[in-house]
Amino acid sequence: MYIDHRAGHLLNNVxxxxxxxxxxxxxxxxxxxxxxxFVRSAIxxxxxxxxxxxxxxxxxxxxxxxxxxxxxxxxxxxxxLGILSVKLHDPWIVIIGGxxxxxxxxxxxxxxxxxxxxxxxxxxxxxxxxxxMEKLLCWANR
Numbered sequence: 001m002y003i004d005h006r007a008g009h010l011l012n013n014v015x016x017x018x019x020x021x022x023x024x025x026x027x028x029x030x031x032x033x034x035x036x037x038f039v040r041s042a043i044x045x046x047x048x049x050x051x052x053x054x055x056x057x058x059x060x061x062x063x064x065x066x067x068x069x070x071x072x073x074x075x076x077x078x079x080x081l082g083i084l085s086v087k088l089h090d091p092w093i094v095i096i097g098g099x100x101x102x103x104x105x106x107x108x109x110x111x112x113x114x115x116x117x118x119x120x121x122x123x124x125x126x127x128x129x130x131x132x133m134e135k136l137l138c139w140a141n142r
Contacts, residue, residue, distance in 0.1 A: 026140075027140040030133075030136045030137065030139075030140040031137075031140055033133065034133055034136075034137055038126075038129060039129050039130075039133050041126075042126040042127070042129045042130040042133075043130050043133065043134065045126075046130070047123070047126035047127045047129070047130045048127055049123065049124070049127050051119075051120070051123045052120070052123070056116075059115050059116070060115065060116040060119075060120070061116075062112075062115050062116070063111075063112045063113070063114070063115025063116025063117065064112065064116050065112070066108050066109070066111050066112030066115060066116075067109055067112035067113065067116070068112075069108055069112075070105045070106070070108040070109035070112060071105075071109075073101060073104060073105045073108065074101075074102065074105035074109075077101045077105070078094070078097075078098045078101055078102060081093055081094045081097045081098055081101060082094045082098070085097075
């Protein structure tokens with residue numbers, strides 16, 4: 001069997017070229033993202049999760065309860081409708097009830113996010129942006 005070593009050398013050069021270009025594009029993208037106001041302010045202000053140490057308000061607790069309740073009335077309720085539909089030999093129970101129950105579940109989830117999610121989501125996202133971008137910037141600047 002004859003192996004052309006020149007073709008392997010050419011393939012290695014092409015692979016190296018593609019790797020270097022991809023790395024350059026990723027580094028440039030990281031630096032561009034780091035220039036955004038959101039990331040810059042999160043890094044400058046040393047965004048942290050200290051707000052999660054405080055006792056949650058009743059509104060936040062109601063929101064968390066609504067989110068949890070939405071999971072209960074989501075797929076388990078639809079599965080129960082499916083079982084009921086099979087037992088009663090009436091497919092319309094799940095055909096109509098399934099989408100209605102799923103829609104209600106989604107609305108309850110959105111209510112929960114509205115009640116509890118906005119403030120805490122922003123705190124978490126700022127912290128996540130700071131931590132991840134600090135690590136990515138260390139890699140991009142080496």
